[in-house]
Amino acid sequence: MRTLPRCLLLAAILAASSVCGAAEELELTVGQAREAARTAYRQGDIESANTIARIILESHPDDASALLVLAATEPLMGRPEEGRQAGVRAWANADDPALRHEAAFYTSKAYAADDRFFMAQLWLRRAYHTADSEEEREQLENVFDRLRTVSPWLMRFSFDVAPSSNLNGGASSEFLVIDDTFPVGQLSGTARALSGVTSSVQGQAVRTLSQSPDHLTTLTFNGYRTFNTLSDEAKSIAPEAEGSDFDYGVAEVVLGYRRAQSPFILPDRISVALGQTWYGGEQLDKLSRLTLSKKVKITPNDWMRFEVQAEHRDPDDDGQDRQGRELNWDYFHQTKDGDLLSFGVSGTNVTSDEIDYAYTGVSARMSALMADDIWGVRLGGSLEYSFNDYPDYRIGSIYIDDGREDREISADLDIYFDQIDYMGFVPVITVSGSKTTSNISRFETDSLGISIGFNSAF
Template sequence: MRGNRSVRETPRGRPGAQSRLRRRGPGRGPSGLRLSLGLIAALAVTALPGPSAVAQVSTPAAAATDTDSTHRLNAEQMRRLAALRMARGDAPMTVALSRALLERDPEDLSALLLLAQGERALGRYDTAIDAATRAWGVAATPEERYAAAMVRAQALSSAGHRTRAQLWLRRATEEAPDARTRARAIRDFKFVRLRNPWSTQLRFAVTPTDNVNNGSAEDTFTIDGLPFEFILSGSAKALSGVELSFGADTRYRLAETPRRATDLLLRVSHSTYVLSDDAQDAAPEAEGRDFATSSLSAGLSRRIMFGDKKNELVLTGWAGQNWYGGDPYGHFLRAGARFSRSIDPRNRLTTGLTLEARRGDDAPEADVGLLSLSWDHAWTGGQLSLYGVATRSVSDSVTADYRDLRLGARLAPDMDWLEAALGADPAFTLEARTRNFDASPYTFDGRRDEELMAGVEVVFRDVDYYGFNPVMTLESSVTSSNVSLNESDRTGLGLSIRSAF
């Protein structure tokens, strides 16, 4: 008899609508993100058992054919049934059951999660976001907070708020109870990032250094033809302190096809300094902000993929303004092209050309051309990059008319013992640089600077907060010159953060 049907029997509504919902798969909405309903079902049984209050619920088929056919379910059974209906794509029944549970207990976590998923499947995203927000407010354990963060990210992504969804997916990685659930949140984060027209990278660093002002390592300097030495002022010599830097790169994708992408770009950076007590004693009139640098620029980028998408051409144009010591210093226009070719799965060649015009009342006017070439090689023992950069700056000012050549190598070896001991991945850099000036106010035969730089960068993978890892950088450089004023030593130990995915 109909009145004796089991609670587990599947209610049937309109076949066409039911099949369309099923094809989405469990928990799948417009964004493509999924959350295992098994977790919600488990929460329904263990996290929130609640009182065994009894409620009545009618199936859609019963409502159409037999108004007396109802089932009496307690709260735990209703949660189980709602999770089952959501898994089978029956969003209307899921919403009805969830709302019935919430009338009994407005803080029923499983009901709030299922309501958010059901409303999202029906395209009512504002209601879904509200339910997920309420679920986060009542979640108490890592499992509960993980589920609430994932469901809220799904609702936000479906509503088109992908940047906010990425933030909640980062929160989900922080609350993930195990490696499997964390991997699911990271996977969904990458999924949303690929579909988000906005992409932002932030940079923060605190770097103690013994040369914040790029000052001279010498106390005196000479001028060719003069028989005496000049004593450098305190602010012209190397001053120690701490560099505080911040940067952000934001991209908005204007248009995209499988082989083309056009992006609007915005870049901002700022560095300021706090002088040490020794530096303040050596230069009482100097303050750290006197050496602060800032830059703001906007640009447009066009990416083009060739062949089997292993070759890429990137064209960019930039316009920007620089500040020094808080005052406008100069502005620039820059155009660049970079071509990258994959030789095979282990080797890649990249070449680039940049042209820049620098102008400003305080900055020396200069026209600069830069040519770069790099080779990246990956093997089972790590990654190796070799690079070279040649620069020519043409200017009426002797301080901005020069030729510059940099050659360097970067090695990121696989050091399993270090990763096992400290959870750290190191990378080493060695670079040699020479800069030649045809003229100098201090010599008859121009100026020649030679610099050698070595650095090590360590990423601590095992230290993770919201998907960010700390990065320690140690860098040291020595510059020798035929003009003693330009000889300098610089060592800095920096701490910054970097996204882990």
């Protein structure tokens, strides 16, 4: 049986060497020493708990329980770095799930005490993953929310993998036909629908610049990137193409300001964005965007949001600039069961000296998101219809008298597996489909895809 001299423990607890010197050479098991350290910590005797843990570690340097006590006490004694180092070691050496859970939790607290909030959130997710009851998980969700309020940084990441019947937005037909009657020729392979797999990664880092009960000012960094792989069928249609030819990426920085309430018709959210887009590995556009929006509460369960957006795009090639304006209106209703329903309409106008880019569009959409799961899954979905009118349009040297008109209908079904999670991330399967009709066959498309991704549960 592993033992420790009891006089050392008495010295740790009483901090009196004379008592130890007079004490009989009794021995205490390591298990009893661990319990003594935990008892001292629970009773608020932080220094004694810390000292006992250090004595245990002198002869048992990888003792997970003693390392855990150090992780809990070192930050309270002004040494958060030592606390998080002990917590990481406790996690690595713990072979008991409950001990690993505590190690993750106190390591998170040690990182938070040192203002390293990103790592604090990561370790809190580990604590969430090792919690053995729903009550503990709910408590950790509340801790996570409080951590977000004190942290100047907020990080979000998501990724998914989506097999698609049309990853490049290509035409359904191999021929170019105008108004269903005037054949022009055969489309190139890359202009036709190509099937394959699209993987996407999205990240967001939000830095709080100033905050009060009435306002919030943030600086946000957004990044999005797709990675495409063509199927064998697509390679036979477009032999010279590669999946990377259709990769898309965007990076932007957004300065945002939000007020709890704004008088009259003044917006409660204002944001200014600058960014860059890429396509096929080449720079595509530089963009700048101004967004104003306002929430109008009607009842405790009903509200509307109005949004106005102006955007400028400057192509990196010799193309002409584009100026876009968009108006959005959305109505939201939350049922007594917590389900969220919404309906919205939008209007868009884009102008450019390059006539192929100038158009006017309208759209309508509706969506629903369940609050509770059924048979272990939670459902959400959306349906949207849009119409875009290009009054002037040409294809090469051919000018289209009636311009171009596109009509699209799209639908998505999201399936959330809330009962399956890893570190607070739950798998989400999205089934999506869209169909576009146009008076120019190049823009008549059909797309069906299914994606598998992960979303944060809190």
